[in-house]
Amino acid sequence: MASDHVAEFEAHRPRLFAVGYRLLGSAAEAEDLVQETFLRWNDADRDVVRTPAAWLTKVLTNLCLNRLASARSRREDYVGIWLPEPVMTDDSALGPLETAERRESVSLAMLVLMEKLTPVERAVFVLREAFGYRHREIAEILDITESNSQQVLRRAQAHLRERPRFDASGDQRRRIAELFLDAARGGDLPALERLLADDVVSSADGGGVAGAARNAIRGASRVARYFAGLLDVPLPGLELRVVELNGQPGILAVVGDALVSVTVVEVGDERVRRIYNVVNPDKLRFLAAQCGLVARNWRQVIEDTSGSVMELRAARFRE
Structure with missing residues (x-):
């Protein structure tokens, strides 16, 4: 049949x-x-x-x-x-x-x-x-x-001799990811740097569609400044959720029903060693559907909800 x-x-x-x-x-x-x-x-x-x-x-x-x-x-x-x-x-x-x-x-x-x-x-x-x-x-x-x-x-x-090895437990990985998020959200650069390995590498994928760094960012100091800056724009309604993505802690950036960014934090030896930031909405559609959301370009969401990025930054400086 x-x-x-x-x-x-x-x-x-x-x-x-x-x-x-x-x-x-x-x-x-x-x-x-x-x-x-x-x-x-x-x-x-x-x-x-x-x-x-x-x-x-x-x-x-x-x-x-x-x-x-x-x-x-x-x-x-x-x-x-x-x-x-x-x-x-x-x-x-x-x-x-x-x-x-x-x-x-x-x-x-x-x-x-x-x-x-x-x-x-x-x-x-x-x-x-x-x-x-x-x-x-x-x-x-x-x-x-x-x-x-x-x-x-x-x-x-x-x-694949350089294949990753994750020695931290699931609870440890999630705890470090949450500490990373809190420090980035609060702009606490010293705390961020302490959580990052000296040779940490951050890579971002915008695919030419959404704004993202086109080259990898290396080193604890530079990566800490980069992520503190990412959360410097006061986006109304922004919700950050820690979930498991690809077996590692991940941070979803959600505005309303829109998934605008995903950050996967890979932990080894109690510190963050690799960070992957995906903002290309084409790469987020499957995950968004898993979460009951829609994937959108983060720049477009900012413009739709609060005006341009420059206007937001100017407003912040005027406060």
Whole structure:
């Protein structure tokens, strides 16, 4: 029956999305390719598909490989820094993250690092390390030999020597993120600097659509001044929420029903080591939908609610 066929696919949909997101770093593209996989599943000869899980994974993975090949050239033309799309993970959108390895596999730091890999290296790495596929299974999915799969994994691991390690507990990470937010909101530069690692790096993604720093900001002093300045504009109705994004603490900037900015704080050794700030509204649509919000350009929200940024700053100085 057609309904049984659809129900069987829907049972696999969450896992397919989790695989696609790790391969692409884009929730929107992962959703698109999961839907394309469904269309192929719907047209498939039932007698040919003997193991649905394996068949679906093979189709999705190969669709992702094709998308990754074209994405490389698109990202070379991207305005400013390209970052993955943040996803809320405390609702298991990317599958269970009960181990350090699985949490690491969805962190923005790891997804950025995986941009170094070829599409096949990325696929082997994700399938093996994040989902525990055996090399024999990976070989069948990618149409390579088992020994080749093993060699590709070793190459991928060599490229990822700088892979992130998060030694703090979930409660510690959240506590440090909340302290970071309080210090930035209060303009407390000394407190901010104490929370930041000396070699902290902050990266922002505006995609040429929303205002954002186009180069990474490095060092505790410069990063502290940058984030204190971000909250220097008195935006009426601004609400800042700490949630779990990609397995790490994240800060949502919400105005009314609009999500305007996301900041992911990655903690190690009790200090903030990496900060990812996403303001490109195209990168926020999936997360906004998860939260029951809409994604909007933060500059447009400021203009709609309070006039221009310069007017806001002038008003602040007149107080």
